[in-house]
Amino acid sequence: MLRFTTILLALCLLPSWTTPSTGPALKLGLLKYKGGGDWYANPTSLKNLAQFCNANLGTNFDSDYGTVDVGSAELFNYPFVHMTGHGNVVFSDLEALNLRMYLMGGGFLHIDDNYGMDRYVRPALKKVFPELELVELPFEHEIYHEKFKFPNGLPKIHEHDGLAPRGYGLIWEGRLVCFYSYECDLGDGWEDIEVHKDPEEVRQKALQMGANLVQYVFTQ
Secondary structure: OOOHHHHHHHHHHHHHOOOOOOOOOEEEEEEEEEEEOOOOOOOOOHHHHHHHHHHHOOOOOEEEEEEOOOOHHHHHOOOOEEEEOOOOOOHHHHHHHHOOOOOOOOEEEEEEEEEHHHHHHHHHHHHHHHHOOOOEEEOHHHHHEEOEEEEOOOOOOOOOOOOOOEEEEEEEOEEEEEEEOOOOHHHHHEEEEEEEOOOOOHHHHHHHHHHHHHHHHOOO
């Protein structure tokens, strides 16, 4: 946990919250979980998000993201962790406690429902924070108004059930510690263009919203 705290402190002391060009690059993290859900669903997503943030936000992310188990001490090495999938999510008691301590200690989790994850991820999060409820964030929330402006909230990337995209959050002591994108599929929009063949305009919106998440984490 000391290394994680040191990373965050160093970022806070740097102008424009960027890492120094001569220093070690940070990595985005991909959360690996049990239960049978395909946590590995979008293998090119975080690589492209890191490169987009480096080009547009001045960050210095290593495009080779890290995969980290939810119950591992290595979780604390990643200030921003992404979680996705289509199916079941199961946290053991120890895994839930580890994720809770990570989020309470300054970490951030982005969960992106890749379709079919919703009914599993909600009880899993309840195990992590039994005292908190997922709340829908208003369109005025800062997360939609970082470098890229989304006055109507999350962009719609893939149709799924044709419902409007919705952004939920877990708020611990006034701080947004987890953002859950539902009926949106940001991660699919971050993938290599040949994977889903999304129009470039749609793909750019997905990457811009992802960059907003990253910027929010490193400026709060």
